[in-house]
Amino acid sequence: MASLSGLCSSFPSLKPNNKIGAELSSFRKDSLAVSSRSNSSFKHSVAREVSADLSKTNDVAGLKKAKQGGLEKDPKALWRRYVDWLYQHKELGLYLDVSRIGFSDEFVSEMEPRFQAAFKAMQELERGAVANPDEGRMVGHYWLRNAKLAPNPFLQVQIDKTLAAICDFADSVISGKIKPPSSPEGRFTQILSVGIGGSALGPQFVAEALAPDNPPLKIRFIDNTDPAGIDHQIAQLGPELASTLVIVISKSGGTPETRNGLLEVQKAFREAGLDFAKQGVAITQENSLLDNTARIEGWVARFPMFDWVGGRTSEMSAVGLLPAALQGVDIREMLVGASMMDEATRSTVLRKNPAALLALCWYWATDGIGSKDMVVLPYKDSLLLFSRYLQQLVMESLGKEFDLDGNRVNQGISVYGNKGSTDQHAYIQQLREGVHNFFVTFIEVLRDRPPGHDWELEPGVTCGDYLFGMLQGTRSALYANNRESITVTVQEVTPRSVGALIALYERAVGIYASLVNINAYHQPGVEAGKKAAGEVLALQKRVLAVLNEASCEDPAESLTLQEIADRCHAPDDIEMIYKIIEHMAANDRALIAEGDCGSPYSLKVFLGECNVDELYA
Numbered sequence: 001m002a003s004l005s006g007l008c009s010s011f012p013s014l015k016p017n018n019k020i021g022a023e024l025s026s027f028r029k030d031s032l033a034v035s036s037r038s039n040s041s042f043k044h045s046v047a048r049e050v051s052a053d054l055s056k057t058n059d060v061a062g063l064k065k066a067k068q069g070g071l072e073k074d075p076k077a078l079w080r081r082y083v084d085w086l087y088q089h090k091e092l093g094l095y096l097d098v099s100r101i102g103f104s105d106e107f108v109s110e111m112e113p114r115f116q117a118a119f120k121a122m123q124e125l126e127r128g129a130v131a132n133p134d135e136g137r138m139v140g141h142y143w144l145r146n147a148k149l150a151p152n153p154f155l156q157v158q159i160d161k162t163l164a165a166i167c168d169f170a171d172s173v174i175s176g177k178i179k180p181p182s183s184p185e186g187r188f189t190q191i192l193s194v195g196i197g198g199s200a201l202g203p204q205f206v207a208e209a210l211a212p213d214n215p216p217l218k219i220r221f222i223d224n225t226d227p228a229g230i231d232h233q234i235a236q237l238g239p240e241l242a243s244t245l246v247i248v249i250s251k252s253g254g255t256p257e258t259r260n261g262l263l264e265v266q267k268a269f270r271e272a273g274l275d276f277a278k279q280g281v282a283i284t285q286e287n288s289l290l291d292n293t294a295r296i297e298g299w300v301a302r303f304p305m306f307d308w309v310g311g312r313t314s315e316m317s318a319v320g321l322l323p324a325a326l327q328g329v330d331i332r333e334m335l336v337g338a339s340m341m342d343e344a345t346r347s348t349v350l351r352k353n354p355a356a357l358l359a360l361c362w363y364w365a366t367d368g369i370g371s372k373d374m375v376v377l378p379y380k381d382s383l384l385l386f387s388r389y390l391q392q393l394v395m396e397s398l399g400k401e402f403d404l405d406g407n408r409v410n411q412g413i414s415v416y417g418n419k420g421s422t423d424q425h426a427y428i429q430q431l432r433e434g435v436h437n438f439f440v441t442f443i444e445v446l447r448d449r450p451p452g453h454d455w456e457l458e459p460g461v462t463c464g465d466y467l468f469g470m471l472q473g474t475r476s477a478l479y480a481n482n483r484e485s486i487t488v489t490v491q492e493v494t495p496r497s498v499g500a501l502i503a504l505y506e507r508a509v510g511i512y513a514s515l516v517n518i519n520a521y522h523q524p525g526v527e528a529g530k531k532a533a534g535e536v537l538a539l540q541k542r543v544l545a546v547l548n549e550a551s552c553e554d555p556a557e558s559l560t561l562q563e564i565a566d567r568c569h570a571p572d573d574i575e576m577i578y579k580i581i582e583h584m585a586a587n588d589r590a591l592i593a594e595g596d597c598g599s600p601y602s603l604k605v606f607l608g609e610c611n612v613d614e615l616y617a
């Protein structure tokens, strides 16, 4: 293996690694500028400042002009750029390399006023401003990792008490002090989490990243209203259903998919002769439908969610902390990592603020209008779900139709990715040579295996060396073809580094949202989908009523689709009515006529008689 000095000689100005350390550390003193916390006004007025500024700097053409210069390719200049812009949080061991994003110095200085406005808005947010104006809510996920920041003693107490309750409950379950009424193991061995969106993605990411090989309780998820998926999870539990703690998570307490999952699981408990209440835990807003159900039915425990914590930023609330603690994850370390990163991302000096640096790169790479996708590539199996987690955090925060001033902007940044080097064998071909509609974020984990477990599969080379080489090789190959990338480096995957990563991206999304003047903390578009789903179900009920009536009148009579649509008073919904009947027929949903009139009316037969081709023959 080439000696380190040999490696260093390729960079003429560097000596062996103590020099590298000195070189790198000399430029990045970690003295954080204590930002003067001016009593700036509401976020809205700050937003107006920003939006007033938009005309000057939201000039995509200007960005494009700056990009015409192409990317720096001289190795010495690139190394200098790497050193100049490398962000290091030495205590966390987290580094951020933005050198392979081609922003110009002019762009950085042009954006400075908007960053200062964003920092101001963020300070207001942390002080308890209504930073989610569309829902009239504060935004307080940062307070979860440092309760003293919360704007009043009541909230501070709530945060501290909830954390203590989570730790106590998890300890009691793991120790067997709290146990199921009738289980062969005499203790809880499984967690079945029922929740969706932010009530699932964070817990799923953290379970994949941090759960030990043999956790005290093994977690599985029902995060959809797919009957087969629910059946699969319950079947896999088998008799261990008796040793399963069911955690039902829903901030609103009314999400249909979660409610359906709960009802299906409660049915399974009944069929197994088990008392669900003795194994049920609810995590939801106080007095929500779910909270009241859990209270009235006497479930084992209930933990609060706060209206000032959004689903996609709830991993540091009971939503993420309870499942993690039950798996033996050190949740206080997660909170420490997040808190340390929060402190770093309060800096008002762009180069000292890793979240601001990310936002700068996102704006440059996507022209501030989401013109390119964010491909997230952790080169570590345990971080596989990080991109799915970021899909919600980034896209549900930034994917907005209107900005804070009511302009239609259709903002957003699309996120996808799985893990490296696996994805190199799937779609990196297109990234390297195909349509240039993305930038990559590599997540690098320096520690390959726990100490003492390394093994050379060939002289001087380990599996981890290959993984390292694949990451670096892909980064270089993409950059050689003018594909930009960011690299976030952590020493290893630990509760602290995972907490820091979550906090880094939560803040980056918030800062970026200020740069593009949108509310990152509501999700109006989701309501539209929920409403439309409700309308389909309402139409289905009308179709059933019409078919039941028909089968009562004359079981032999078959109605045409148009006749059904007309009887449903929904002549324009003929296609949806066809699809409703198609779905019901595929599930052998025979119609049982109301009361005792008529015989069961088989939709299969009905569907056979309304073949689309015949309808329009």
Ligand SMILES: O=P(O)(O)OC[C@H]1O[C@H](O)[C@H](O)[C@@H](O)[C@@H]1O
Binding pocket: 196, 197, 198, 199, 249, 250, 251, 252, 253, 254, 255, 258, 310, 311, 312, 396, 523, 526
């Ligand atoms: O936690 P719940 O209230 O059940 O909401 C679950 C999810 O529902 C919607 O999709 C929201 O857009 C998400 O932000 C939320 O995480």
